[in-house]
Amino acid sequence: MRIALASGDGIGPEIMDATLDLLRAAGGLQGIDLVPVEMGKSVFDRGETRGMTDAAIATVESCGLLLKGPMETPKGGGGKSINVTARKIWNAFANLRHFCTLPGVMTPYSRSGISVDFFIVRENIEDTYGGIEHRLSNDVVQCKRLISAPGSDAVHRFAFETARRLGIRKVHCGHKANIMKMTDGLFLERFKAVAADYPEIETADVIVDALCMNLVMKPQQYRMIVLPNLQGDIVSDLAAGLVGGLGFAPSANIGNHISIFEAVHGTAPDIAGKGIANPCSLILSTIMLMRHIGNMGTAARLENALLASLEQGVRTGDFGDAAKPALGTMEFVKQVAQRLGQKPTLGPAVPDASDHVTFKPPVKPFASAAVHTFGSRDTRVVGADVYLDASEGVATLAPALESLTTGTPWKLTLISNRGTQVWPTGSVYTDCVDYWRARFERRADAGEVGQAQTLALLQTIANRYTICSYELLRTFDGKPGFSMAQGQ
Ligand code: NAI
Numbered sequence: 001m002r003i004a005l006a007s008g009d010g011i012g013p014e015i016m017d018a019t020l021d022l023l024r025a026a027g028g029l030q031g032i033d034l035v036p037v038e039m040g041k042s043v044f045d046r047g048e049t050r051g052m053t054d055a056a057i058a059t060v061e062s063c064g065l066l067l068k069g070p071m072e073t074p075k076g077g078g079g080k081s082i083n084v085t086a087r088k089i090w091n092a093f094a095n096l097r098h099f100c101t102l103p104g105v106m107t108p109y110s111r112s113g114i115s116v117d118f119f120i121v122r123e124n125i126e127d128t129y130g131g132i133e134h135r136l137s138n139d140v141v142q143c144k145r146l147i148s149a150p151g152s153d154a155v156h157r158f159a160f161e162t163a164r165r166l167g168i169r170k171v172h173c174g175h176k177a178n179i180m181k182m183t184d185g186l187f188l189e190r191f192k193a194v195a196a197d198y199p200e201i202e203t204a205d206v207i208v209d210a211l212c213m214n215l216v217m218k219p220q221q222y223r224m225i226v227l228p229n230l231q232g233d234i235v236s237d238l239a240a241g242l243v244g245g246l247g248f249a250p251s252a253n254i255g256n257h258i259s260i261f262e263a264v265h266g267t268a269p270d271i272a273g274k275g276i277a278n279p280c281s282l283i284l285s286t287i288m289l290m291r292h293i294g295n296m297g298t299a300a301r302l303e304n305a306l307l308a309s310l311e312q313g314v315r316t317g318d319f320g321d322a323a324k325p326a327l328g329t330m331e332f333v334k335q336v337a338q339r340l341g342q343k344p345t346l347g348p349a350v351p352d353a354s355d356h357v358t359f360k361p362p363v364k365p366f367a368s369a370a371v372h373t374f375g376s377r378d379t380r381v382v383g384a385d386v387y388l389d390a391s392e393g394v395a396t397l398a399p400a401l402e403s404l405t406t407g408t409p410w411k412l413t414l415i416s417n418r419g420t421q422v423w424p425t426g427s428v429y430t431d432c433v434d435y436w437r438a439r440f441e442r443r444a445d446a447g448e449v450g451q452a453q454t455l456a457l458l459q460t461i462a463n464r465y466t467i468c469s470y471e472l473l474r475t476f477d478g479k480p481g482f483s484m485a486q487g488q
Contacts, residue, residue, distance in 0.1 A: 001032045001293065001357060004060040006039040008069025010267025011277035011329075016069045018279045018333040019286050025337040026305070028290055028298035031357070035059050039082060040071040051082035060090065064362040066260045067289055069282065070267045080131065083262070088125045092253035092260050093151065094158040095122040096288070097236050102280075103346050104310035104320050105244035109219065116242050118222040119168070121159040122232025123187075124253055126151045129229045136468040137389035140435040147183040147228065149373035152190035158254060159226040160198040170202040171195070174211045174227040174235060182483055187228050190373070212238055240264065244319055250284030252292065257362035261289040275328045278316040280306070283333075294358035300350040307344035309336045383410070383441035383473035384454040385482070389466040391434045398423045401438050404460050409446030409453055414439035416485040426487065435468065437485075 007016040023029055037056035044051045051071065060066045066086070073081040086092070101109065101116045109116055132144040156173075163171050173191040177184040188205055195203045206214065208231045214221065215235070219242050227235055240249035246265035253260040263281040271277055283306060290299035310320075314335045317326035327335065343349035390397055394415055402412045415423035416439075417432040440457060442449050451472060458467060474481045 001359065002035050002063040002065075002361070003032055003289070004037045004056070004063045004066045005034045006037050006056070006066065006068040006071070008039075008263075008267065009041040009072040010070060010269050010272040012040070012069025012071065012263075012267060014272075014275060014329050015263065015277050015279040015282045016067075018329045019282045021330070022279075022283060022302065022333045022337050023286055023290075023298070026298050026301045026340055028286075028295055028302065028355075034067075035063060037066075039068065039086075044072075044074050044082075049080065050085055051080075052086070057089075060086075060258060061364060062361065064258050065289065065293070065359070066258070067286065068260060068262045070263055070265060072267050072269075084129055084131070086260055087253050088129070090255055090258035090260070091125065092255035092258060093123065093125050094155050094254045095124040095232065095236075096120075096158075096162065096252045096254060097122070097239070097249055097264065098284070098288070099239040099243045099249060101243055102248055102310050103307060103344060104313055104315060105248060106320070107242065107244050109242060114220055116219045118219070118239070119162070119166075119224045120232060120236050120239055121155060121162065121224065121226040122236060123151065123155040123227065123229045125229070127229030134468070136387065137433070137435040138391075139433050145180075145183055147186050149186060149190055150371035152187045153194055153373055154371075156191050156194040156226060157197075159224060160194060160201060163201055163224050164198060168201070168223045170204065170223055172211075172222060172225045173203070173205040174208045174225050174231060175205060176208050176231065177205075178207055184228060191226065208235065211235060215239060215242065236264070246281060247278040247318055248280050248284070250281055250288050252285065252288040254292075257365070259292060261285045261292070275330065276317055276326075277329050278318050279329050279333060283336075292359065295355040296353035297355040300353050301340055303350045304343045305336050305339040305341070307347065307349070308339045308342040311344050311346050312339075314339075377476040378478070379474045379476055379481075381442075381450050381454065381472055381474055382480075383413075383439060384457065385471045385473060386438045386440065386458065386461055387468045387470060388436045388438060388461070389434060389468050390436055394422045394426070394432060394436075397436060397438075400464065401461070404464065405440065405457070408457055408460070409443055409449050410440040410457050411443045412438060413441045414485055414488060416488075419486050421485040421487040430487075439473070439485075441473065 007013040037059045039052040039056050043053055071082050097120045099116060099118055126147055128143050128145050130146050135141050159171055173188055175184040175188045177188045240246045249264045251262055251264045262285055265281055268277055287299045287302050313321050313324040315324060316332050398415055405412055414421055416437045420430050422430055
């Protein structure tokens with residue numbers, strides 16, 4: 001068994017050394033080779049925009065497991081977040097986080113006797129995290145938000161499988177399908193479709209803004225919530241706040257081939273090098289890693305020792321009872337290591353188990369897999385949305401565009417600005433920016449049309465306007481594959 005190891009930047013090496021000392025003391029490294037890999041700031045500084053070397057990539061791919069500390073993301077410039085890159089290139093599609101009240105970690109909830117214990121499964125590779133962004137005009141930029149049926153299926157199935165394994169009886173889907181009817185609508189639709197394979201698990205859906213309020217008001221009503229990427233990211237940090245902060249939130253990024261276990265907090269540059277960082281998040285993530293590979297005994301020993309330590313007031317400076325001494329990172333894990341074999345007394349202990357490695361290193365696929373949910377549909381081209389960079393007002397734009405459709409199969413049916421209809425009808429209260437959508441639909445008397453006719457229309461429009469992009473309007477088995485404008 002080989003696990004790729006990237007200590008990270010800032011406090012990363014401090015909490016990683018401490019965590020590995022503890023893991024070694026718990027006997028969790030028997031039969032495991034830790035293989036250091038180069039990832040993070042030092043690699044970015046050498047001009048490698050992925051933030052990881054080819055050798056690091058090859059090692060992670062052959063191990064199938066990566067334990068990582070936090071890594072600095074270069075601000076601005078070409079360097080993308082290494083965390084997002086790693087999840088995406090290795091298809092670690094589900095981000096599993098556990099939020100649980102811990103003894104000795106004071107929060108408004110623990111003080112009120114409210115026990116928090118739930119999981120968030122966040123879709124990890126789609127949504128706005130594609131980072132597909134463009135400047136469209138002087139004043140407008142966009143980020144494309146892609147949600148796919150196979151991507152949604154994968155994360156929902158993972159959530160239900162995890163719920164089944166953990167004995168969780170209710171799974172919620174968080175979403176914003178009331179506004180983003182097609183993208184979040186698909187995410188929710190696939191949640192319901194996948195749920196049908198898990199009849200013993202109750203399901204419900206909740207709009208993400210209400211979910212945030214519910215989590216603050218009554219967090220104990222949730223056991224597992226599955227969410228799209230960006231919403232899942234935000235709700236995860238809210239959830240971390242319920243149990244004492246990011247220092248106590250572990251994270252596993254699970255893929256079919258490669259999985260990444262990491263602390264969710266950042267590099268904490270303000271305390272780096274001082275030896276005072278709280279290693280709990282990385283310890284808890286390592287416990288998830290042990291469970292992932294089948295080392296249930298090690299995971300139970302570690303978790304029980306950590307819980308017993310927290311109960312007894314063992315703490316770093318960022319949490320706990322100020323009357324008890326604040327320990328440095330290494331002293332904290334030393335104290336936890338001394339409690340290996342102990343069980344918590346104030347809450348339930350994790351049942352003893354034995355280590356039985358079930359994880360098998362992945363076999364590298366020959367090529368990217370093509371994944372599908374729906375078979376081929378009957379699609380028809382019925383129009384095109386053409387996006388224009390134009391500084392004139394709609395009163396000029398509309399007749400000009402209409403005149404360009406003369407003698408074509410197309411009719412201008414709608415102009416919208418920032419998604420709000422401004423022509424043929426609109427409100428004088430709608431402010432318009434310099435980026436427009438013009439919708440052209442097939443005239444009733446036109447014959448069959450296809451993509452070629454939309455391209456001919458684009459050619460005509462391009463003689464007069466800058467076209468930023470266009471989207472085909474198609475029906476799928478007779479149903480429109482496009483949304484209406486606000487106010488239409
Ligand atoms: P941060 O999480 O590093 O720090 C926020 C605050 O929390 C700071 O006051 C810090 O001292 C404290 N803190 C964080 N972890 C702690 C710990 N284990 N023990 C005690 N206190 C702790 O967030 P920030 O400042 O926004 O980001 C710093 C850098 O980390 C950035 O370059 C960012 O891109 C990167 N980052 C990396 C992540 C990762 O690798 N998964 C996640 C989040 C941020």
